[in-house]
Amino acid sequence: MALLILAGLQMIPADIYEAAKVDGATAWQRFRLITLPLVKPALMVAILFRTLDALRMYDLPAIMTGGANGTTTLSILVVNQIRIGFNSAAALSTITFIIIFIVAFIFVRFLGANAVETASGGAKGKLK
Structure with missing residues (x-):
């Protein structure tokens, strides 16, 4: 993530920070108005990766507790259902996929991590 x-x-050019200093922006304004918006796509990708890792975590709880005291995750539940039968395991895997898709969609759509749309908008303006 780091x-x-x-x-x-x-990826942020130093010229932007120099221009902001010349215009009289404080350190907080430079961080809030320059750094955060420009690092937002990379930050959203990092947070999305960590969220997806948490959703499909299997090894740590399975090894550390062995399922003691009812410790389970969605991935452990899928593996346990595979041992019983494939029908419910397939349904749980599909539900896991839908949850991961919804989380990724929310990150990209509502938190503004769509860097492709921003880049194409700028390119259209230059071609005219």
Whole structure:
């Protein structure tokens, strides 16, 4: 996650910060109005990866607790259902996919991590 955010920070040109300093922007204004909007796509990708990792976590609870005291995740439940029969395991896997799709859709659509749309809008203006 830190590497993704660092890569996003390194993509920001230093000229933008210099121009903001010349215009009299404070450090908080530079962070809020320059750094956050420009690093937002990389930050959203990093948060999305961590969220998806949490949704499909299997190994840590299975190894650490072995299912003791009812410890379970959605992935452990799917594996347990595979041992019983494939019908309910297939349904749970489909539900897991739908949950992951909805979470990814919310991140991309509502939190503004759509960098492609922004780039294409700028390109259209230059072609006219």
